[in-house]
Amino acid sequence: MTSELLDEIYKRAEYLSKTDIHPSHVVELLEVYVKSRPQHGRAWSLYGVALKDLSRNKESFQALITAYELAPETYKGFVAMQIAILVQDFQSPKDACAWFEAGCKHADIDHGWPWILKGANLMYMEEFDAAIICFETALREDHDLKDEAYFNLGLAYRAQGRYEQAIDCFKSALQINPAYEEAINALAGMDNLPDTFRLIAEYRKNSGEIH
CATH class of the missing domain: 1.25.40.10 (Tetratricopeptide repeat domain)
Incomplete structure (x- = not known):
């Protein structure tokens, strides 16, 4: 040829x-x-x-x-x-860890999305503290995906029950990108949490459950 x-x-x-x-x-x-x-x-x-x-x-x-x-x-x-x-x-999030690590250590690419993807992979494995470090690292880098970094950081906080921090992250994502549908929905899903906690507290009080 x-x-x-x-x-x-x-x-x-x-x-x-x-x-x-x-x-x-x-x-x-x-x-x-x-x-x-x-x-x-x-x-x-x-x-x-x-x-x-x-x-x-x-x-x-x-x-x-x-x-x-x-x-x-x-x-x-x-x-x-x-x-x-x-x-x-194709295999598993655990098997992917080494390759995400390799991707993040190279300085040849935008450092936003590699850290976001690495954090998301750790989220799959419920390694939330490690995922939070990745998303926080992404927020320190200079790139155009900080709305996604904030959103994913909010998801990690939400998974840990750190709801106020999650809400702050979703709001930060929306300040950058007001049309970010996933962040809009995630923030809406946090509405009326105090009512939910009051109902739980009332049940525990009436049932004699100590918490």
């Missing part, structure tokens, strides 16, 4: 990979491409993501591992996060 045709195949695959609706095209194109240019790390990364979109998870994992091994230091963090997301879904 001529070099010009290979270039055209990669350009088409790269273009189609910018949306989520063409994974079949991307897989077919890049399957051919990486056989002829197996040292092209970026191609392996796009190939792995497209394979995941087709639920070909084992092949996706192998492609992304190849991409990680070939990636320059400036791109390893991004690939590590892609592997982490795949492993979280």
Whole structure:
């Protein structure tokens, strides 16, 4: 196959990979491409993501591992996060931890979303204190996802029953993004908590339960 045709195949695959609706095209194109240019790390990364979109998870994992091994230091963090997301879904949140850690330690990517995703993975495992540290770290970084960091921090506080702190976080998320539907719903779900606690207290008092 001529070099010009290979270039055209990669350009088409790269273009189609910018949306989520063409994974079949991307897989077919890049399957051919990486056989002829197996040292092209970026191609392996796009190939792995497209394979995941087709639920070909084992092949996706192998492609992304190849991409990680070939990636320059400036791109390893991004690939590590892609592997982490795949492993979280395909294997378990626990197995994904090492890849989330690898993604967060690289300085080549926006430090907001890796820490948010790492925290969310810890939430799956009910490691709420560790998740809170991740979301707080995300809030200290310079990025455009602080509404999501506040929202997820609120979810962690809510899971621990730290409702006032959760409410403050949901409000902070909405100050940044007033149309953030999940934060709107989460805040609405905290309405009238004092009434709930009064009812519980009344029951405990009448039943003689000590708390």
